[in-house]
Amino acid sequence: MKARYIVPLVGFLALVGLFMIGLGLDPREVPSPLIDKPAPQFSLPDLHDESKSVSTEDLKKHKVSLFNVWASWCAACRQEHPLLVELARQGVVPIYGLNYKDKRGDAINWLNRLGDPYTASAFDENGRVGIDWGVYGVPETFVVDSKGMIRYKQIGPVTEEALQETILPLIEKIKTEEG
Amino acid sequence: MKLFVQLAAVLMLSGWGAPSVAGINPFEFDSPEQEQRFKKLSAELRCLVCQNQNLADSDADLAVDLKNEIFSMLREGKSDAEIIDFMVARYGDFVLYRPPVKPTTYMLWVGPFILFVLGAVVLVMFVRRRNRDVLESGELSSDERRRLEGLLREQHDAAGGKRKRNK
Numbered sequence: 001m002k003a004r005y006i007v008p009l010v011g012f013l014a015l016v017g018l019f020m021i022g023l024g025l026d027p028r029e030v031p032s033p034l035i036d037k038p039a040p041q042f043s044l045p046d047l048h049d050e051s052k053s054v055s056t057e058d059l060k061k062h063k064v065s066l067f068n069v070w071a072s073w074c075a076a077c078r079q080e081h082p083l084l085v086e087l088a089r090q091g092v093v094p095i096y097g098l099n100y101k102d103k104r105g106d107a108i109n110w111l112n113r114l115g116d117p118y119t120a121s122a123f124d125e126n127g128r129v130g131i132d133w134g135v136y137g138v139p140e141t142f143v144v145d146s147k148g149m150i151r152y153k154q155i156g157p158v159t160e161e162a163l164q165e166t167i168l169p170l171i172e173k174i175k176t177e178e179g
Numbered sequence: 180m181k182l183f184v185q186l187a188a189v190l191m192l193s194g195w196g197a198p199s200v201a202g203i204n205p206f207e208f209d210s211p212e213q214e215q216r217f218k219k220l221s222a223e224l225r226c227l228v229c230q231n232q233n234l235a236d237s238d239a240d241l242a243v244d245l246k247n248e249i250f251s252m253l254r255e256g257k258s259d260a261e262i263i264d265f266m267v268a269r270y271g272d273f274v275l276y277r278p279p280v281k282p283t284t285y286m287l288w289v290g291p292f293i294l295f296v297l298g299a300v301v302l303v304m305f306v307r308r309r310n311r312d313v314l315e316s317g318e319l320s321s322d323e324r325r326r327l328e329g330l331l332r333e334q335h336d337a338a339g340g341k342r343k344r345n346k
Binding site for chain 2: 027028030031032033034101126127128131132133134136137
């Protein structure tokens with residue numbers, strides 16, 4: 001075959017390849033600049049008990065913990081919730097919640113109905129702490145180590161696949177690192 | 180019934196217009212200059228919820244929160260660079276409609292120029308080759324000449340035949 005046929009063909013195939021990769025990416029997943037950075041400092045009232053507070057220091061008490069941003073108005077949170085409840089039941093990892101731009105009553109009802117997997121839930125009524133954590137869509141889940149470093153961020157609901165392939169292996173890895 | 184209509188009219192006059200007017204300009208700026216900076220910043224920052232809109236155009240919940248954040252930072256006397264840094268630290272370069280030039284964005288900035296140069300090279304090559312082909316084919320081979328003569332004769336015969344029939 002002559003070059004004049006091969007060149008457009010190769011160009012076309014390269015474009016097809018590029019589009020195939022592009023279609024596999026999710027434009028909603030914006031890489032977080034917070035990965036491998038210290039978790040933003042916060043101190044918020046506890047969802048269940050206003051007199052108590054939940055802060056970044058609580059996360060550092062554990063070798064590794066999950067920080068899950070959720071709200072009762074968020075449909076995708078409902079989708080991931082059974083997985084979190086199961087994770088908490090097995091005691092694999094403590095889960096802290098950030099109840100994002102919610103109403104206290106609604107949030108507590110939601111947990112009473114669907115189960116409460118959280119070691120503690122911080123009540124971020126106006127979403128200000130959410131901004132510090134770079135939250136732009138609920139749910140989001142962060143993996144935080146004992147030094148308070150953010151090691152991973154799951155954008156959107158935690159799925160069985162993400163849990164098995166990424167989150168649980170990372171949790172094991174951090175646990176062995178910490179010894 | 181009449182009372183109902185009156186009531187409805189009063190409700191429409193009082194309730195309808197007011198909230199939308201309040202919604203247009205919720206911020207009270209200290210100075211026109213501050214307002215200009217606010218407009219410029221919110222036009223240059225991307226809304227993360229509706230990714231093809233800037234903060235200024237977006238009414239998404241988060242966009243409203245971030246605009247409030249910009250507004251309060253302006254009032255605290257923060258500089259434009261500090262406000263941009265605040266956003267980038269939380270949401271990454273993605274929030275900027277004008278991303279910075281750095282290794283991860285080289286392709287973004289240089290890519291279009293590379294494509295343009297490639298296109299120009301291909302175009303020049305194409306035009307040159309065509310010119311050469313035209314020049315070379317100025318001379319017909321003997322085969323081509325025979326075909327040409329054959330075609331011309333056919334056409335001539337056909338035209339001649341028609342004319343005879345028309346007479």
